[in-house]
Amino acid sequence: MTKLSVNINKVATIRNARGGNNPDVLKVAVDCEKFGAQGITVHPRPDERHIRYQDVRDIKPLITTEFNIEGNPIDKYIKLVLEVKPTQVTLVPDADNQITSNHGWDTVANKGFLTDVIGQFKEAGIRTSIFVDAEPKMVEAARMCGTDRIELYTEPYAAGYEANREEAIKPFVEAAEVAREMELGLNAGHDLSLQNLTYFHQNIPWLDEVSIGHALICDALYFGLEDTIKRYLACLK
Numbered sequence: 001m002t003k004l005s006v007n008i009n010k011v012a013t014i015r016n017a018r019g020g021n022n023p024d025v026l027k028v029a030v031d032c033e034k035f036g037a038q039g040i041t042v043h044p045r046p047d048e049r050h051i052r053y054q055d056v057r058d059i060k061p062l063i064t065t066e067f068n069i070e071g072n073p074i075d076k077y078i079k080l081v082l083e084v085k086p087t088q089v090t091l092v093p094d095a096d097n098q099i100t101s102n103h104g105w106d107t108v109a110n111k112g113f114l115t116d117v118i119g120q121f122k123e124a125g126i127r128t129s130i131f132v133d134a135e136p137k138m139v140e141a142a143r144m145c146g147t148d149r150i151e152l153y154t155e156p157y158a159a160g161y162e163a164n165r166e167e168a169i170k171p172f173v174e175a176a177e178v179a180r181e182m183e184l185g186l187n188a189g190h191d192l193s194l195q196n197l198t199y200f201h202q203n204i205p206w207l208d209e210v211s212i213g214h215a216l217i218c219d220a221l222y223f224g225l226e227d228t229i230k231r232y233l234a235c236l237k
């Protein structure tokens with residue numbers, strides 16, 4: 001079964017636009033679960049422009065499914081994750097002022113660093129995942145870092161889907177097969193949507209989890225949050 005983890009960053013972006021508490025990010029997290037989501041993802045960035053560090057602390061006790069915290073493991077992020085102890089931490093190599101994530105780790109060049117950070121999280125009992133591009137050698141090197149899972153960066157798949165989905169999926173199936181052979185857990189995310197999710201899942205049914213935020217929150221403007229979550233869950237059947 002592939003779990004749907006809803007990324008609520010965009011909900012925090014709307015809240016922060018006015019400085020108040022509308023929409024209420026904590027209520028949205030709880031409601032996503034109530035509507036069927038099997039996890040909540042947050043990606044606090046150093047400038048806290050959407051999810052704030054305090055949101056992460058406040059969400060944890062409210063979550064009854066899986067809590068996934070994504071981000072670049074700078075010191076204050078490592079401290080936050082070790083304090084909050086989510087179900088899963090996903091390491092993402094973001095630059096400070098990046099609009100959004102745009103690549104996976106070079107797990108070969110950063111093997112020493114990643115091994116050390118993964119070790120700290122695993123010692124604390126937190127499942128680990130490394131965000132990688134769909135390249136077999138990056139998947140293999142991620143395994144060498146000791147991680148439990150990888151998350152495939154799916155933006156290139158999403159971008160290529162409409163023109164030629166058979167070509168767009170190919171590197172992802174190849175990378176996913178390498179992960180499966182190495183007994184690495186497999187997550188995927190970035191720009192997955194109601195248009196491209198079913199085909200992705202049909203081709204890689206051994207996926208453990210997808211985390212979806214931007215497109216899902218946009219769809220919720222038209223369909224409402226409950227209906228939207230049900231539509232995404234249907235893509236994973």
Ligand SMILES: CC(=O)[C@@H](O)[C@H](O)COP(=O)(O)O
Binds near residue numbers: 010070100101190
């Ligand atoms: C790692 C990843 O792809 C997502 O976490 C994505 O970066 C969401 O972050 P934003 O909401 O800041 O775009």
Ligand SMILES: NCC(=O)COP(=O)(O)O
Binds near residue numbers: 043188191211215
């Ligand atoms: N890990 C990917 C994620 O959490 C959501 O990415 P997106 O759907 O907002 O592009």
